[in-house]
Amino acid sequence: TTTELELVNVSASWDEGIGELFEKIQQENKSRPPHSDPGMFFTNLYVTPVLRNISLYLEKGHMLAVAGSTGSGKSSLLMMILGELVPSEGKIRHSGRISFSPQTSWIMPGTIRDNILFGLTYDEYRYTSVIKACQLEEDFAEFPEKDKTHLVEGGVTLSGGQRARVGLARCVCKLMASKTRIVVTSKLDHLKRADKILLLHNGDCYFYGTFSELQAKRPDFSALLLGLEAYDNINAERRSSILTETLRRVSIDE
Numbered sequence: 001t002t003t004e005l006e007l008v009n010v011s012a013s014w015d016e017g018i019g020e021l022f023e024k025i026q027q028e029n030k031s032r033p034p035h036s037d038p039g040m041f042f043t044n045l046y047v048t049p050v051l052r053n054i055s056l057y058l059e060k061g062h063m064l065a066v067a068g069s070t071g072s073g074k075s076s077l078l079m080m081i082l083g084e085l086v087p088s089e090g091k092i093r094h095s096g097r098i099s100f101s102p103q104t105s106w107i108m109p110g111t112i113r114d115n116i117l118f119g120l121t122y123d124e125y126r127y128t129s130v131i132k133a134c135q136l137e138e139d140f141a142e143f144p145e146k147d148k149t150h151l152v153e154g155g156v157t158l159s160g161g162q163r164a165r166v167g168l169a170r171c172v173c174k175l176m177a178s179k180t181r182i183v184v185t186s187k188l189d190h191l192k193r194a195d196k197i198l199l200l201h202n203g204d205c206y207f208y209g210t211f212s213e214l215q216a217k218r219p220d221f222s223a224l225l226l227g228l229e230a231y232d233n234i235n236a237e238r239r240s241s242i243l244t245e246t247l248r249r250v251s252i253d254e
């Protein structure tokens with residue numbers, strides 16, 4: 001059985017240990033300009049939630065793409081879905097099992113193909129399309145035995161980028177086996193393919209819906225990103241800062 005997920009008006013804050021909080025207040029007080037109101041800092045520390053009033057519904061077998069500015073709460077949202085962060089308000093409901101695939105991927109001993117299939121039966125059409133989508137063709141060409149090349153524990157023979165692509169292919173392979181998926185991404189290509197998109201900015205929902213709804217409801221945002229040549233192909237860090245800058249710009253304009 002695959003999983004269904006629903007969030008209804010969910011808000012959450014990260015708790016800070018009293019000790020940590022105390023230290024932070026002392027530091028803030030030291031760096032505080034003399035004329036400012038000390039109460040302000042307590043307010044900031046206590047009440048700023050990491051996620052505010054988030055609602056979404058993900059059908060079984062569907063894909064949700066989560067994108068947003070740096071520090072907007074994407075990881076916190078995942079932690080909440082995994083049960084690590086308890087909502088302070090709202091309801092969260094899901095059926096079935098949830099697994100998490102982190103950005104830095106791990107490699108098990110075996111061939112590259114084993115590492116991608118990870119127990120799934122080999123289906124040539126599906127496998128080839130995943131390899132293309134994850135841009136692994138060029139990587140395979142480098143190896144003496146292509147995707148039949150054996151990897152040792154720790155994956156020392158793969159570069160960081162190659163490891164990430166293998167991990168992604170593994171994940172996408174599973175995705176294609178009609179699982180419900182939540183992908184944190186900044187690529188437009190992924191947003192286009194997703195059934196639903198959640199765009200976060202400063203803990204708020206900037207947009208929730210399909211890609212065509214995004215273009216209709218957030219035309220400025222869409223036009224800015226779609227107008228950037230090769231946005232999807234630049235490195236992830238730069239793409240993420242462009243997305244952050246774009247969200248800042250459009251949310252000030254609105």
Ligand code: ADP
Pocket residue numbers: 014015050068069070071072073074075076077
């Ligand atoms: P994103 O993944 O979108 O970059 P995060 O969810 O990591 O954003 O961060 C959102 C906010 O929550 C940040 O202010 C960050 O400092 C805070 N935060 C994230 N994880 C924790 C944690 N485990 N404990 C306390 N604060 C956290």
